[in-house]
Amino acid sequence: MKNLDRRNFLKTAAHSAAIVGTAAVVGGCAAKADGVVLKSQGASVMGLAIPKMNVVRVGFIGVGQRGSGHVKHYCHLDGVEIKAICDTQQNVIDRSVKYVVEQGFAKPDVYTGSEHAYRDMLARQDIDIVIIATPWKWHTPMSVETMESGKHAFVEVPAATTLEECWQLVNTAERTQKNCMMMENVNYGREELMVLNMVRQGLFGELLHGEAAYIHDLRWQMKELDESTGSWRTYWHTKRDGNLYPTHGLGPVSQYMNINRGDRFDYVSSMSSPSLGRKAYTEREFPADHERNQLKFTAGDMNTSIIKTVQGRSIMVQHDTTSPRPYTRHNLIQGTNGTFAGFPNRIAIEKRTREIQSAYDKEYQQQMDDWNASGKKGWEPAKSSYHGWDQDMDKWYEAYDHPLYVRMGEEAKRNGGHGGMDFLMMYRIVYCLRNGEALDQDVYDAAAWSSIFPLSMASVADRSNSKNIPDFTRGAWKTGKPLGIVS
Incomplete structure (x- = not known):
């Protein structure tokens, strides 16, 4: 160039940033007042499909x-x-x-x-x-x-x-x-894609509730002093108290519930536990006069936020990167016909599809045959029901694996990135751009999912009182087309 x-570019960018910044302050106020919607500075980008590249x-x-x-x-x-x-x-x-x-x-x-x-x-x-x-x-x-x-x-x-x-x-x-x-790469995990397929086929009935989380012990990152993630991420725990990283669990649940495409977030209430774990870690792992021991950590070790949607559904979102506990994103979706939950993957369904019922019947009959062959008496294997979790996922994968994963799963695993989800996400980005199709996630998703970051902090600071979540779509969520099951 x-x-x-x-x-000219830098001048235009600076001028536009100033305009946007002014509008953004109004936007911040809009979040505090019911029914206030910013006037759009351009056409909606809901379902934006650009010319093929x-x-x-x-x-x-x-x-x-x-x-x-x-x-x-x-x-x-x-x-x-x-x-x-x-x-x-x-x-x-x-x-x-x-x-x-x-x-x-x-x-x-x-x-x-x-x-x-x-x-x-x-x-x-x-x-x-x-x-x-x-x-x-x-x-x-x-x-x-x-x-x-x-x-x-x-x-x-x-x-x-x-x-x-x-x-x-x-x-x-x-x-x-x-x-x-x-x-949001987690939307392209095998389990998340499968559950999206299950939801779209109505397996869980009418959706009621979801649970999402990012629970991941990352205290070790505090030892990254001069470069890498810990060199800057550590300080967020000294500046904010709320959910610092909401989207990994929230993204998939939002797509299950058609957030911004038939439903939207309405308000959120949030509370945090005491902030103890990181201070205890620095005292144990660093010299007393080390910079890490001079930090005052303010982010509660565990933050729990509850989102209410306009359609009345509830979503629990948790964040904890401090406590010594196993990794989980929860990935729970509950409806009138049953529930799926992750970590470990498990499912409970009241009315099963014919294909899944057949798989259950075969498993039950095999157990009966094995028991009778053993010559033992007085016991009979119980048929699984929604009163107990089914953790044998093979039959569910066979019946409900997302077509995108069926086609690209092996290649995604070969190329890696969190088990292949990173590669699959990049594949979809390029595919949509080259074929003139709308992306799977848009700017309204980016804004809504990310907004839980500041709004959870505002709620924590206000005795967990609820905070309104702006309608970033300016009403377009009412007619937005749900994300389909791409083949």
């Missing part, structure tokens, strides 16, 4: 722990050109550039040297989409500037950390008519 072009030209901002994996996945997708890579650390740039070249791609251009080097990359005209995998504070600013530069933004979770930022993303996407997708 010519210097003049770059100056023959080749998807990609730029990356941030190629550290998460970003380097994204680079690798794009090297194994058809119809992709990796044009540029940006990061502040030369060693991670070199690692990703080396991998790209080894896979037979042309050497991507490199942008580094300052925190704002990415703006030089955004000034180019030969990039279609930008993958953003940076610390949380950069997610919204980089996404906004990406869309303002005429490119589509794909950003790591959470997409925003304040209500003002949520509105910035929505306003910019509507004004520029560009995609802004938060890359």
Whole structure:
């Protein structure tokens, strides 16, 4: 790009950011007043489908722990050109550039040297989409500037950390008519896809309640002092008290419930436990005069938030990255005909489908045959029912595996990324862009799911009183088309 072009871009981006920032303050107020909806600065992007791209030209901002994996996945997708890579650390740039070249791609251009080097990359005209995998504070600013530069933004979770930022993303996407997708990879896990398929087929009846969580002992990240996630994520526990990371569990449950596509979040109430675990860990693992022992941790070790939807459903969302307990996202969905729950996967159904009932009957008959052959008397195996969990998932996978996973699951596992869900997500992004289809997740999802971050904190600070969740769709949720089961 010519210097003049770059100056014009930066001037436009700065001006647009100022406009968006002003609107965002209004948006923050709108969240506190019932029935107030911001006037759109452009057409709705609900169901946005852009013209087909023959080749998807990609730029990356941030190629550290998460970003380097994204680079690798794009090297194994058809119809992709990796044009540029940006990061502040030369060693991670070199690692990703080396991998790209080894896979037979042309050497991507490199942008580094300052925190704002990415703006030089955004000034180019030969990039279609930008993958953003940076610390949380950069997610919204980089996404906004990406869309303002005429490119589509794909950003790591959470997409925003304040209500003002949520509105910035929505306003910019509507004004520029560009995609802004938060890359909630958990929506592409095998179990989550299967449950979505089950829900769409009505297996659980009318949905009533969901449970979502991110419970993951990450205290060890506090030992990452100079780089990697712990070098910046640790400090969020000293600045906020609420759900710092809501979307991994909430994203799938939201898609089960058609949030923003027939239902939407209405309000949330939140409370936190005491903040004890991280202080105890630093005292045990660091010298008394170490910087980590000077921190005052404010985030409760366990945060529990309850969301009420407009259609009356309830969703429990929990966050705990401090306590010594096994990993779980809960992934529970409950309806009038039964329940699925994760970690471990288990299911209880009142009225079974014919295919599943047949599988149960065969299993029951085999147990009876084995028992009779043993010559023992006085016992008979009980048929499974909704009063007990069924944890044998093979028959459920066989009957309800999502068609996308049936087709791409093995390739996803070969390419890796949280068991393949990262690769499957990237595959779907590229597929939708190349085929002119709407993405599976949009900016309204990014805003709604991320909004629990600041709203849970506001509720905790206000004795757990409920906080209204803005309608980021401005009413379009009433007619939004539910996410279908793609083949």
